[in-house]
Amino acid sequence: MPMVACSLRTYLWSSAATPLKRPRGRSTTMNDERDWTDGGTVLQGQHCRSGHAWYLPRRRCPFCGGAAEWFEPSGRGRIFAATTVHRRADGGEGEIGIALVDLDEGIRIMARCAPGTTIGARVRVSPQEDNSSGRMVPACEAEA
Ligand SMILES: [Zn+2]
Incomplete structure (x- = not known):
């Protein structure tokens, strides 16, 4: 769309x-x-x-x-928006979360996240290998 x-x-x-x-x-x-x-x-x-x-x-x-x-950047930031994708573009199985993350350094990036991640949650973003494609993609982990 x-x-x-x-x-x-x-x-x-x-x-x-x-x-x-x-x-x-x-x-x-x-x-x-x-x-x-x-x-x-x-x-x-x-x-x-x-x-x-x-x-x-x-x-x-x-x-x-x-x-x-x-x-x-440090990778630390806060979830600005998040959604769950049920039908993956890469044809892979299962749902994935996609988020826009405002990093502490003032830039906004798109990253994978756990489905159901809440807006405003503190996370750390780092490139990680995607299981289905083998490519590196930014992914969020909840900040401890
Ligand atoms: Zn400038």
Whole structure:
């Protein structure tokens, strides 16, 4: 459904619409460790010198055009939205949870979660191997 995709895109970008204080994660470069989208095992966000932070790689800040710098977020955050998918796109068995997570560093990412995860719950996100596809995907674990 295209409308869902548009709404999701809006949600993904809206968290970084307001300048935030500089992300606290470790500054790094894309070549240090590979991001999960590139088959690696880490999450990487980007920020500019004006304090904007965003997720998904770009050469320039989508808000002010400043140079992009990499950082590695802690993965800690709070569930912004969650849903349970009963019919998986990958044809796998069982239901899965999908969540939008606002990380403490000011970026919002999509991740797998346990079905029934509640909005507002504190979680830690890290790339984990998907059982059915074998690919790395961000997944939430409840924070102790
Ligand atoms: Zn910026």
